[in-house]
Each structure stands twice: as C-alpha cells, then as structure tokens.
Amino acid sequence: MPWTKKNYPDAMKNLSVKIRNKAIEIANAILRDGKLDEGAAIATSISKAKETVENKSDKKKK
Numbered sequence: 001m002p003w004t005k006k007n008y009p010d011a012m013k014n015l016s017v018k019i020r021n022k023a024i025e026i027a028n029a030i031l032r033d034g035k036l037d038e039g040a041a042i043a044t045s046i047s048k049a050k051e052t053v054e055n056k057s058d059k060k061k062k
Helices: 017-033 038-061
Strands: none
Touching: 017 038
C-alpha cells in the first residue's frame, strides 16, 4: 500500500512538511521498483528528501 500525506511511516512524523512529502514520493517510487524492502526504502527516502529539499533551498538563496 503506498504512503500518503495522511498515512506515512512513524519515522517521517517529525520531518518538515516539505521533506516528508518528498520522502513519501521517493519511498513510494523505491517500493514500486522493488529494489529495497520497506525499512530501507524509508531510510533512503528520508535521506534523499532532505538532500533534495536543502539543495533547492540553497539554489533559491543564490
């Protein structure tokens, strides 16, 4: 079952809304591809989401 903005893993509950939404998007894509299990998908998606959102913020500041 894919995660949504209202139904997401507990590991994402303390993330900012922007990072959490991006992490949900990434985690769902990882699971669709079937390359990682749920736990690894969550950890990877959080890391990538933080990186993506922070990079976009840095570019806007320039």
